[in-house]
Amino acid sequence: SQKIEQNSEALNIQEGKTATLTCNYTNYSPAYLQWYRQDPGRGPVFLLLIRENEKEKRKERLKVTFDTTLKQSLFHITASQPADSATYLCALRSLSGGYNKLIFGAGTRLAVHP
Amino acid sequence: GAVVSQHPSRVICKSGTSVKIECRSLDFQATTMFWYRQFPKQSLMLMATSNEGSKATYEQGVEKDKFLINHASLTLSTLTVTSAHPEDSSFYICSARSQGTYNEQFFGPGTRLTVL
Numbered sequence: 001s002q003k004i005e006q007n008s009e010a011l012n013i014q015e016g017k018t019a020t021l022t023c024n025y026t027n028y029s030p031a032y033l034q035w036y037r038q039d040p041g042r043g044p045v046f047l048l049l050i051r052e053n054e055k056e057k058r059k060e061r062l063k064v065t066f067d068t069t070l071k072q073s074l075f076h077i078t079a080s081q082p083a084d085s086a087t088y089l090c091a092l093r094s095l096s097g098g099y100n101k102l103i104f105g106a107g108t109r110l111a112v113h114p
Numbered sequence: 115g116a117v118v119s120q121h122p123s124r125v126i127c128k129s130g131t132s133v134k135i136e137c138r139s140l141d142f143q144a145t146t147m148f149w150y151r152q153f154p155k156q157s158l159m160l161m162a163t164s165n166e167g168s169k170a171t172y173e174q175g176v177e178k179d180k181f182l183i184n185h186a187s188l189t190l191s192t193l194t195v196t197s198a199h200p201e202d203s204s205f206y207i208c209s210a211r212s213q214g215t216y217n218e219q220f221f222g223p224g225t226r227l228t229v230l
Binding site: 004 | 118120148150155156157158160163205207209218219220221222223224226
């Protein structure tokens with residue numbers, strides 16, 4: 001069956017360190033993968049998209065890698081700040097029933113401590 | 115990025131009543147809208163996909179007669195939870211995609227439904 005797994009339910013790190021979050025998937029062949037941030041009681045906010053032919057994508061302090069052989073994406077936040085504390089969701093595009101749908105992992109909650 | 119709004123942000127209702135949630139794209143035309151449901155500490159689960167002017171396509175296990183979706187215009191979709199029960203209590207999130215922005219979906223802020 002198809003699965004999207006994110007590495008842990010909660011990740012605690014010290015301010016200034018790099019946070020690394022993992023997204024693994026099985027039985028998908030996504031053309032691209034997306035990362036979202038979700039704050040409590042809010043909808044997801046788009047952060048980055050990476051295509052299957054891209055190894056790495058950067059945006060300010062964020063970096064995403066995509067390894068289609070390992071079926072894994074890594075999401076890095078460098079020089080992390082307490083304001084980065086949130087849940088980070090990875091999502092894959094799935095084409096099914098003629099529709100292009102976004103399927104989400106359960107998310108990893110990140111807590112950055114001062 | 116584009117803005118999607120939802121109304122109401124919170125609703126509490128009695129069991130057996132129906133609740134309507136509105137989703138609007140404020141500065142773009144949404145040819146496709148999606149409705150998700152999220153239970154605490156779980157991922158967003160896609161409920162249905164709708165294209166403007168067409169009937170919604172529901173995911174397996176989602177009752178189309180219970181969750182009525184209307185996408186009558188390019189800027190408005192509604193989700194009606196009919197005869198709501200406590201197990202329908204959840205966080206409902208809509209998302210919109212416009213023609214041409216094939217990759218990016220914009221999400222609303224969500225609606226917290228509590229059925230007593």
